[in-house]
Amino acid sequence: MRKVVAGNWKMHHGPRAAADFLARFRPETDPESVRLIFFVAGLSLQAVKANARVPVGLGVQNIHWEPSGALTGEISAEMAAEAGASYALVGHSERRHVFGETDAEVGRKVGAAVRAGLVPVVCVGEQLEERRAGRLDAVLRRQVSAFIPGLRGCGEFMVAYEPVWAIGTGETATPQDASEAHGILREALGELGRAPILYGGSVQPGNAAALMSVPGVDGVLVGGASLDPEVFARIAAAGRSPG
Numbered sequence: 289m290r291k292v293v294a295g296n297w298k299m300h301h302g303p304r305a306a307a308d309f310l311a312r313f314r315p316e317t318d319p320e321s322v323r324l325i326f327f328v329a330g331l332s333l334q335a336v337k338a339n340a341r342v343p344v345g346l347g348v349q350n351i352h353w354e355p356s357g358a359l360t361g362e363i364s365a366e367m368a369a370e371a372g373a374s375y376a377l378v379g380h381s382e383r384r385h386v387f388g389e390t391d392a393e394v395g396r397k398v399g400a401a402v403r404a405g406l407v408p409v410v411c412v413g414e415q416l417e418e419r420r421a422g423r424l425d426a427v428l429r430r431q432v433s434a435f436i437p438g439l440r441g442c443g444e445f446m447v448a449y450e451p452v453w454a455i456g457t458g459e460t461a462t463p464q465d466a467s468e469a470h471g472i473l474r475e476a477l478g479e480l481g482r483a484p485i486l487y488g489g490s491v492q493p494g495n496a497a498a499l500m501s502v503p504g505v506d507g508v509l510v511g512g513a514s515l516d517p518e519v520f521a522r523i524a525a526a527g528r529s530p531g
């Protein structure tokens with residue numbers, strides 16, 4: 289399976305900066321060996337599409353579960369698809385822990401992505417206190433069981449294991465931590481456990497290859513290090529299949 293290398297630009301790179309990024313993004317890899325996806329602000333989708341020189345998947349970072357309505361400031365999955373997105377991040381740790389998104393809301397958003405024909409990339413992960421209290425397994429299983437019903441009718445989906453304590457902190461899970469968590473997730477997903485599971489949390493050019501060589505780690509979701517085209521190109525190269 290080709291490794292997935294996905295960037296989450298968060299609230300960075302408006303249309304002008306996005307176009308500039310793409311003009312400078314020249315990964316030494318081809319689409320046969322790595323699958324690149326950018327999760328960008330909805331306002332920058334067109335700029336990425338128009339300026340990409342290599343095939344890239346386009347995604348949004350959040351959607352609402354309703355297709356339309358009196359929900360000021362929200363964007364529906366249908367709107368994201370119409371604007372050019374093929375993927376949607378759902379349940380990112382910043383959505384869960386900064387904006388208070390619940391497991392039930394994550395499940396509804398997954399359902400909305402599926403109905404709109406977007407590939408949901410569902411983020412899960414434990415907080416430091418939960419890990420310290422030995423609750424890794426219980427937290428991941430709870431998060432998975434909340435979104436499985438939303439996958440009904442789904443053609444394709446991915447999961448991103450992103451330990452909250454590793455996001456934007458410079459702390460990275462060890463390959464063993466990632467292997468353990470990915471194993472729990474595959475088991476919790478049951479017959480859906482063949483979906484790609486990505487690792488996210490302070491991925492850098494220096495640790496990307498080691499993380500992607502862990503059996504069961506199908507790629508990476510990269511925040512801060514995806515903002516610089518040269519740095520992100522080095523991470524993409526780390527995902528290249530041998531040979």
Ligand code: PEP
Pocket residue numbers: 296450454455456457458488489490491509510511512513
């Ligand atoms: C993320 O935002 O999904 C993420 C993993 O961020 P960072 O790589 O900066 O830790």
